[in-house]
Amino acid sequence: MQTDTRTLPLAGVRVLDLSRILAGPWSGMVLGDLGAEVIKVEHPDRGDDTRDWGVRVGDTETAYFNSVNRNKRSVTLDLQTPEGQRIAQDLAKTCDVVIQNFRFGGAEKLGLGYETLSRENPRLIYCSISGYDRTGPEASRPGYDLVVQGEAGLMAMNGEAGQPPLKFGIAAVDLFTGMYSAQAMLAALFERERTGRGRHIEMALFDCGLMITAYYGLEALLQGEDPPRYGNAHPSIVPYGVFDAADGPLVITVGNNSQYERFCRDVIERPDLADDERFKTNIQRAHNRAELLPELTRELRSRPRALLLERLARAGIPCGEVAGLREALLSERASAAGLVTTQPHPRTESGTVPVLAPPWRFDGERMPVRRAPPQLGEGTRDVLQSVLGMSDAAIGALKDKGVI
Structure with missing residues (x-):
């Protein structure tokens, strides 16, 4: 054309x-x-x-x-x-x-x-x-x-x-x-x-x-060794990555401490995780991710994806489904754009x-x-x-x- x-x-x-x-x-x-x-x-x-x-x-x-x-x-x-x-x-x-x-x-x-x-x-x-x-x-x-x-x-x-x-x-x-x-x-x-x-x-x-290699490359130079690999998780921000709901995967990106507090209280209904001193700041959460992530994973897997996405959106936390490639290309979002x-x-x-x-x-x-x-x-x-x-x-x- x-x-x-x-x-x-x-x-x-x-x-x-x-x-x-x-x-x-x-x-x-x-x-x-x-x-x-x-x-x-x-x-x-x-x-x-x-x-x-x-x-x-x-x-x-x-x-x-x-x-x-x-x-x-x-x-x-x-x-x-x-x-x-x-x-x-x-x-x-x-x-x-x-x-x-x-x-x-x-x-x-x-x-x-x-x-x-x-x-x-x-x-x-x-x-x-x-x-x-x-x-x-x-x-x-x-x-x-x-x-x-x-x-x-x-x-x-x-x-x-x-x-x-x-x-x-x-x-x-x-x-x-x-x-x-x-x-x-x-x-x-x-x-x-x-x-x-x-x-x-x-x-x-x-x-x-x-x-x-961006920030990974600079971290390798500053630390004197290769940074750990985290797969679908973020090397510096927790919780931030792909998680399993009861009926499928979703992406959750908790970008700051206030979002984390809302996530704990309003999304997974675990205010104790928001109050825990080990998880108060992102640096602390990243340092203690081995203790925190199993708790979050258990809570997320017990709830349907639609419910979690609704609560996350209401709490102002960026989130989304993990779509198949063809599904993404044929989505209403792609079509409208x-x-x-x-x-x-x-x-x-x-x-x-x-x-x-x-x-x-x-x-x-x-x-x-x-x-x-x-x-x-x-x-x-x-x-x-x-x-x-x-x-x-x-x-x-x-x-x-x-x-x-």
């Missing part, structure tokens, strides 16, 4: 997305969601690797691919050919932003490195995403989310005490790297308004993975495909899904004609040679 982009924040910005898999495409999708025109370059035969990952959608897409490629056009180019490289270079001349996550040195071998492209387009914002510091001894190492989750200490802080290291349920390092990259590109676009010149942004998965959309698709049985909507609202309006995630190469002819002015004959010759 196409929408007029002229009123969107990044209207008029053109992005050449040479990246694949997750971190790079996620950052490109962020720019596309905000109104940029994003041209995604893919191999003519196989496309982005994620077109072959997970649940199939139509002939060329998957749920994995679709999750990071809405609001883009797909242009197929064989970048191993001189013709494909020249077309990519010509496209870059017309673009404000280039995103790439080739292996170290790969973009330069293809004639698509920053130095080459910025000579022709000094205003170009060029974002390189790699696994590790591009100036360090591991610059050539490939970067994978799961590897970095291990190396950055994220697995060590995740999961239950006494259990093996545990990865996040999603590729958290890739996704955060994509968001950090988008932030950097937006900052560079803003700066360009003052200076008239572009920037070379260098992002590394390991750097971003280490950053998202317009977070799950249905987009036309010519190659599915229903003629549609579900696509998540961007999270941002500007002046009360959610950023639109202007384009469903693209079929492989759906925009090749249109982009080459409208952006580079190629003729039908020239495009046909490229197709015959396998360049597109």
Whole structure:
């Protein structure tokens, strides 16, 4: 579905997305969601690797691919050919932003490195995403989310005490790297308004993975050892986490001492736990959690979830059910917010495909899904004609040679 982009924040910005898999495409999708025109370059035969990952959608897409490629056009180019490289270079001349996550040195071998492209387009914002510091001894190492989750200490802080290291349920390092990259590109676009010149942004998965250890990371440095793992509980706040009611799990977040007192008196009807000196303050509750939590667990398990949620809400304590993933996506809350959309698709049985909507609202309006995630190469002819002015004959010759 196409929408007029002229009123969107990044209207008029053109992005050449040479990246694949997750971190790079996620950052490109962020720019596309905000109104940029994003041209995604893919191999003519196989496309982005994620077109072959997970649940199939139509002939060329998957749920994995679709999750990071809405609001883009797909242009197929064989970048191993001189013709494909020249077309990519010509496209870059017309673009404000280039995103790439080739292996170290790969973009330069293809004639698509920053130095080459910025000579022709000094205003170009060029974002390189790699696994590790591009100036360090591991610059050539490939970067994978799961590897970095291990190396950055994220697995060590995740999961239950006494259990093996545990990865996040999603590729958290890739996704955060994509968001950090988008932030950097937006900052560079803003700066360009003052200076008239572009920037070379260098992002590394390991750097971003280490950053998202956040307070856990600082506590490890201050304490001289890894903090304990608490699973669904909070390392510093008690009670705060997932608890079982008589008929299912719920989340309870008691954030301060007055909430704790109301929790004890009005929710579980145990004023003695509010008056107990061992539990008066949060620091004391965290220190004495081994004595407190069994009492709370017993009380919560004796009551139905609906009753607890009603009492918690009345007491002003943040709480909620633990929903299944599909249940959350189909919830009235998600529907009312317009977070799950249905987009036309010519190659599915229903003629549609579900696509998540961007999270941002500007002046009360959610950023639109202007384009469903693209079929492989759906925009090749249109982009080459409208952006580079190629003729039908020239495009046909490229197709015959396998360049597109």
